[in-house]
Amino acid sequence: MSPTVRPVLFSGAIAVVCAVAVALAVVAANRPQLVVASPAALPQSTANFTAGVFASGDAKVSAKPDTAFFTVGVDSLKPTAAAAQGDLATKAARLIARAKILGIADKDISTSSYSVNPNYVGSNSTIDGYRASEQIQLKWHNVDTAGTAVDALVQSGGATNVYVGFGLANPKVAQAQARALAIADAKTKAQAMADAAGVRLGPVMRVSDVSSYGNTPMYGAAYDARAGALSAPTQLPVGELDVQVTVEVDFAII
Numbered sequence: 136m137s138p139t140v141r142p143v144l145f146s147g148a149i150a151v152v153c154a155v156a157v158a159l160a161v162v163a164a165n166r167p168q169l170v171v172a173s174p175a176a177l178p179q180s181t182a183n184f185t186a187g188v189f190a191s192g193d194a195k196v197s198a199k200p201d202t203a204f205f206t207v208g209v210d211s212l213k214p215t216a217a218a219a220q221g222d223l224a225t226k227a228a229r230l231i232a233r234a235k236i237l238g239i240a241d242k243d244i245s246t247s248s249y250s251v252n253p254n255y256v257g258s259n260s261t262i263d264g265y266r267a268s269e270q271i272q273l274k275w276h277n278v279d280t281a282g283t284a285v286d287a288l289v290q291s292g293g294a295t296n297v298y299v300g301f302g303l304a305n306p307k308v309a310q311a312q313a314r315a316l317a318i319a320d321a322k323t324k325a326q327a328m329a330d331a332a333g334v335r336l337g338p339v340m341r342v343s344d345v346s347s348y349g350n351t352p353m354y355g356a357a358y359d360a361r362a363g364a365l366s367a368p369t370q371l372p373v374g375e376l377d378v379q380v381t382v383e384v385d386f387a388i389i
Contacts (some may be wrong), residue, residue: 180262187340188329188386192321196313197375200301203275205285206247207234207294210268219267223251226293227269233292234273243274272354276304282369299374313343313380321384329388337387346380 209226213219235242248270253262275284278301288294303309329336 162336181299184386185340187331188325188334188336188388189383190321190328190386191345191381192317192319192324193317193379193381194320195379196309197302197318197377198309199279199371199375200303200306201276202302203278203281203371204300204302205273205275205281205288206270206298206300207267207273207288207292208270208292210266210295211264212254212264214264216265216267219265220251223267223269225283227271230271230292230294232287233288234271235323237287239275243331245272245277246270247272247356263364278373281373282371285369285371299371301376303378305375306378309376309378309381310346313378314346314382317380317382318342318384321382322386325384325386329386334388335389339384340387341383341385343383345381345383 140326151351207230209223209230211219211222211226213222218227231244235241246269251265251267254264255261256263273288275281281299281301285297289297326336
């Protein structure tokens with residue numbers, strides 16, 4: 136090959152290499168990029184966790200009720216709503232007056248319900264008059280004489296339906312006693328678990344009262360007193376009420 140031809144070929148080769156490099160660069164620039172990143176650090180779920188023994192405790196305290204709760208009612212059925220309402224007012228006044236004679240204070244007398252409605256009879260829902268009714272709540276603070284009070288409200292006060300329940304005027308005292316016993320029960324359970332696990336039980340970290348407190352504990356039965364004078368005094372055994380408490384206690388491990 137002549138010397139003149141060699142430089143030409145060498146220059147052409149260089150040009151070809153450069154063209155290929157440029158083409159590859161263009162293709163690479165237009166190709167989707169795959170980015171590989173190191174995985175993010177996993178959350179440290181136990182970073183703020185404090186080892187401990189968690190236990191629940193239950194306890195029950197029985198107490199004799201100190202208050203009787205009466206719901207006494209009167210009603211009236213008359214041809215018109217106005218007549219029924221007027222007659223009901225007379226009966227309610229008599230019943231309330233009798234309650235006060237028995238020694239029930241004004242603060243322990245309250246109306247729980249009052250209604251005046253058409254009275255329907257028959258399959259055609261025919262109205263044969265209007266019925267008015269009133270329910271009155273009374274607190275009686277001597278549970279041992281609750282039966283005698285009920286007899287007076289029925290026979291002298293004109294009550295036509297009565298519901299009697301017994302409860303505690305202040306259940307917090309019994310609840311506090313049961314709560315202390317429940318915490319002790321939780322500690323006993325926690326100690327048993329700690330012994331089984333071969334760890335030492337430490338101080339209390341948290342205490343939660345998970346009891347569900349409703350109204351003052353009551354029980355009783357409703358009965359119809361329309362029969363008039365009773366042949367024997369009403370007997371209302373008082374018995375005892377159970378106050379239950381549940382707690383959750385967290386103990387540290389040392």
